[in-house]
Amino acid sequence: MSAFDVGAALPRQKIDILPALTPVIVALVAAPFIGSFSTFLTLTAAGLAMGMMIFTMASGLTLVFGMMDVLNFGHGAFIALGAYVATLVFLPLASWSNADSVALNLGVFVLAVLAAALTSGALGWVFERLIVKPVYGEHLRQILATIGGSIIAEQLLYALFGPDQIPLGLPKTLQGSFVFGEAAVEKYRVVATLVGLAVFAGEMLILNRTRIGLLIRAGVENREMVEALGYRIDRLFVGVFMAGSALAGLGGAMMALYRGQVHATIGGEFLVLCFIVIIIGGLGSVGGSFVASILVALVANYAGFLAPKLALVSNILAMVVVLLWRPRGLYPVSGR
Amino acid sequence: MLLSGDPPRGRALQILIALIVAALALSPFLFPGAKALNTAAKTCVMILLVASYDVLIGYTGIVSFAHVMFFGVGAYGVGLALYGLGASWGALIAGVLIAFALSLALALAIGLFSLRVQSIFFAMVTLAVAYAFNVLASQLSWLTGGEDGRSFKVPLALQPGFKWLDHPILGVQANGKLLAYYLVFAVVVVAFLLLLRVVNSPFGRVLQAIRENPFRAEALGYRTVFHRTLATCISALGATLAGALSALWLRYVGPDTALSFSIQVDVLVMVVVGGMGSLYGAIIGAALFVFAESYLQEAMAALSHLAADARLPLAPALFHPDRWLLWLGLAFVLAVYFAPLGIIGALKPREKA
Numbered sequence: 202m203s204a205f206d207v208g209a210a211l212p213r214q215k216i217d218i219l220p221a222l223t224p225v226i227v228a229l230v231a232a233p234f235i236g237s238f239s240t241f242l243t244l245t246a247a248g249l250a251m252g253m254m255i256f257t258m259a260s261g262l263t264l265v266f267g268m269m270d271v272l273n274f275g276h277g278a279f280i281a282l283g284a285y286v287a288t289l290v291f292l293p294l295a296s297w298s299n300a301d302s303v304a305l306n307l308g309v310f311v312l313a314v315l316a317a318a319l320t321s322g323a324l325g326w327v328f329e330r331l332i333v334k335p336v337y338g339e340h341l342r343q344i345l346a347t348i349g350g351s352i353i354a355e356q357l358l359y360a361l362f363g364p365d366q367i368p369l370g371l372p373k374t375l376q377g378s379f380v381f382g383e384a385a386v387e388k389y390r391v392v393a394t395l396v397g398l399a400v401f402a403g404e405m406l407i408l409n410r411t412r413i414g415l416l417i418r419a420g421v422e423n424r425e426m427v428e429a430l431g432y433r434i435d436r437l438f439v440g441v442f443m444a445g446s447a448l449a450g451l452g453g454a455m456m457a458l459y460r461g462q463v464h465a466t467i468g469g470e471f472l473v474l475c476f477i478v479i480i481i482g483g484l485g486s487v488g489g490s491f492v493a494s495i496l497v498a499l500v501a502n503y504a505g506f507l508a509p510k511l512a513l514v515s516n517i518l519a520m521v522v523v524l525l526w527r528p529r530g531l532y533p534v535s536g537r
Numbered sequence: 538m539l540l541s542g543d544p545p546r547g548r549a550l551q552i553l554i555a556l557i558v559a560a561l562a563l564s565p566f567l568f569p570g571a572k573a574l575n576t577a578a579k580t581c582v583m584i585l586l587v588a589s590y591d592v593l594i595g596y597t598g599i600v601s602f603a604h605v606m607f608f609g610v611g612a613y614g615v616g617l618a619l620y621g622l623g624a625s626w627g628a629l630i631a632g633v634l635i636a637f638a639l640s641l642a643l644a645l646a647i648g649l650f651s652l653r654v655q656s657i658f659f660a661m662v663t664l665a666v667a668y669a670f671n672v673l674a675s676q677l678s679w680l681t682g683g684e685d686g687r688s689f690k691v692p693l694a695l696q697p698g699f700k701w702l703d704h705p706i707l708g709v710q711a712n713g714k715l716l717a718y719y720l721v722f723a724v725v726v727v728a729f730l731l732l733l734r735v736v737n738s739p740f741g742r743v744l745q746a747i748r749e750n751p752f753r754a755e756a757l758g759y760r761t762v763f764h765r766t767l768a769t770c771i772s773a774l775g776a777t778l779a780g781a782l783s784a785l786w787l788r789y790v791g792p793d794t795a796l797s798f799s800i801q802v803d804v805l806v807m808v809v810v811g812g813m814g815s816l817y818g819a820i821i822g823a824a825l826f827v828f829a830e831s832y833l834q835e836a837m838a839a840l841s842h843l844a845a846d847a848r849l850p851l852a853p854a855l856f857h858p859d860r861w862l863l864w865l866g867l868a869f870v871l872a873v874y875f876a877p878l879g880i881i882g883a884l885k886p887r888e889k890a
Contacts, residue, residue, distance in 0.1 A: 340657050346870060350870060352862060352866035352869065359859070360863065473668040476665055480658070480661055514672075524650075
C-alpha cells in the first residue's frame with residue numbers, strides 16, 4: 202500500500218458525543234422527579250426557548266473571544282441596546298401590533314428584531330474601533346476598557362431612554378399558548394426556539410461551509426498562521442465583532458419581548474449568564490455554547506420547579522460540576 | 538519604618554497624600570456636620586477596599602469581580618451578628634471572625650478552582666459567583682432581611698447618643714459617633730500599613746514578578762498558583778474588614794450598600810483613576826471618587842439647568858446629576874488608554890536614566 206494514498210479520506214476527527222447529550226440526560230433524570238408529564242413538557246419547552254435566547258447572545262461573545270482573545274465586558278450593553286431598539290419599533294407601530302392581521306403582527310416583530318440586530322451591529326463597529334482596538338493583546342487593559350465602555354454605553358442608554366422600565370407587549374398573534382392535552386406551551390416560546398435554531402443553523406453553515414467561516418475557524422485555532430498566509434485578520438475580526446454585537450442585540454430584543462418590559466439592567470444580568478454559558482461550553486466554541494445554553498436553561502427551569510431556593514445558584518452549580526468533569530468546558534477549542 | 542520603606546514618591550504626591558490623610562484625621566473638627574463626617578468615613582472605608590483590591594489587580598495583575606462580595610461578607614457578618622446576638626462587643630468580634638473565616642474559605646475555593654487556568658477565566662468565574670451571591674443575599678430574607686436589609690444597634694460606646702465627656706472638645710460633641718469615626722479611621726490606617734508591608738515584602742515582589750511575566754516567575758521556581766491564591770485571600774480579608782467597618786458605621790446592611798455590582802464598578806474606577814500598582818493610588822482614587830460622588834452631582838445639576846435654559850438637545854439629559862457615572866466612565870476609559878498608572882503615574886517624578 203502506498204504511503205501517498207491520494208484517494209483515502211483525511212482521518213476524520215472524532216466527534217465527542219457525550220457532552221452534547223448532557224441536556225438530554227438532565228431532562229431524563231429530572232423527569233421522574235417532576236412527575237406530571239404536562240408540567241415536564243411545559244418546563245422543557247420554556248427551558249429550550251430560554252436556552253435559545255441565551256445562545257443567541259452568548260454565541261457572539263464566544264466567537265469574539267475565541268478569535269481575537271478579547272473578552273468583551275461591553276457585550277451586555279448591546280443586549281440592552283437591542284431591547285431598547287425593539288421598543289423604538291414597537292411603540293410607534295402599536296397599531297400593527299394590535300391589528301388582527303397575522304402579516305402585520307409578524308411584520309412588526311421581524312422589523313423590531315432586525316432593527317435591534319442591525320443597530321447593535323453598527324454600534325459594535327464603533328465600539329470595536331474606539332474601545333477595543335487600542336488594547337488588543339493586553340487582557341487586563343482589555344477588561345478595563347470594555348467595562349469602561351459598558352459603563353458609558355449604559356449611562357447613555359439611561360440618558361436617551363430614561364431610567365424607568367419601558368413596557369413592551371407582544372403582537373397579538375404571538376400571545377397565548379398552544380395547548381397539547383394538559384400541557385400549554387406559549388406561542389412566543391416556540392418562536393424564540395425557532396429563531397435560536399435558525400441562528401445556530403446559520404452560524405454553523407457560515408462557519409463550516411463558506412470561505413469566511415473557514416478563515417474564522419482558522420483564526421480561532423491559530424491567528425498568527427492566518428495572518429502569515431496573508432489575510433487581513435483584523436478586518437475579519439471587525440466583521441465578527443459586529444456580528445457578535447448584532448446577535449447580542451437580537452437576543453436582547455427577543456428577551457425583552459419575552460419579559461414584556463425593558464430596562465438597562467437586562468444587560469448585566471445576561472452578561473453574567475453568557476459568561477457562565479461560554480465557560481461551560483468551552484471558550485471559543487459555538488457548538489459548545491449551544492449545548493451549554495440549553496443545559497443551563499433546563500437546569501434552571503427544573504431546579505426552579507423542584508427546589509426554588511436552589512435555582513438561584515443552579516447556574517453556578519452547573520458550571521462547577523461541568524468544570525470538575527471537563528476543566529476546559531464541554532468542547533474545548535484547541536490552542537486555548 | 539512605618540511605611541515599609543515605600544514612601545510616596547515625588548513632592549506633589551507627598552503633599553497630596555499628606556493633605557488627604559490630615560483632612561481625614563481631623564475631619565470631625567475641620568468640617569462639622571453629618572454629611573461631611575459621612576463622606577469622610579466613606580472615604581476611609583473605600584481607601585481600605587480599593588487598597589486591598591489593588592493588591593490583586595495592581596500588584597498581581599488578576600482581575601476579580603468578587604471583591605465586593607467579600608466586602609458584603611464583612612458587612613453582613615457584622616450586621617447579622619449585631620442584629621442576632623445583640624449590640625455587644627463580643628457579637629461584633631464574633632461577626633468579624635465569622636466573616637473572615639467565610640471570606641477565606643470562599644477566596645480559597647475560587648482561587649484554587651479558577652486560578653490554575655488563565656487569569657481571564659478568573660475574571661468570569663468571580664463575576665458569576667459574585668452575582669449568585671448577590672441574588673442569594675437578597676432572596677434569603679429570613680437571614681439577611683432580603684432587599685430591605687437589616688438595621689441594627691452597635692455597641693453602646695459607638696452609638697450617637699452616648700456621651701463620654703460632658704463638655705465638647707474644640708466645639709465638637711464628644712459622642713459615640715466621634716468614637717465610631719476614629720475607630721474606622723484607626724483600623725483603616727493600621728490595615729493600610731499592613732497591606733503596604735505585604736506588598737513590599739519578598740512575597741509582594743513575587744506578586745509583581747507574576748504580574749510582569751507569569752511564565753518567568755514560574756521558571757524561577759515560584760509556585761504561581763500558590764502566590765496568586767494567597768494574594769486573593771489577603772485581598773479578600775482586606776475587603777471583608779472594609780465591609781465590617783462600613784456596616785458598623787452605617788448601622789445598616791443591605792444589598793445596595795454592601796453587595797451591589799455598582800460598588801464593584803466604583804472600586805474599579807477608583808483603582809484605575811488613582812493608579813494601579815501603588816497603594817497610595819487607592820488613597821487618591823478613593824478620596825477623589827467620594828468627593829466627586831458627593832459634590833460633582835451638584836455641579837452637574839447646575840450645568841444641566843444651564844443646558845436646559847440654552848435649549849440644547851440631549852445635553853440636559855447628559856448632564857443630569859444621575860448621569861455622573863457617565864463622565865467618570867469616560868475618565869476611566871481615558872485613564873486606561875493614556876494614563877495606565879493613573880494619577881500616581883502622572884505625579885511621579887521622572888526617573889533618572
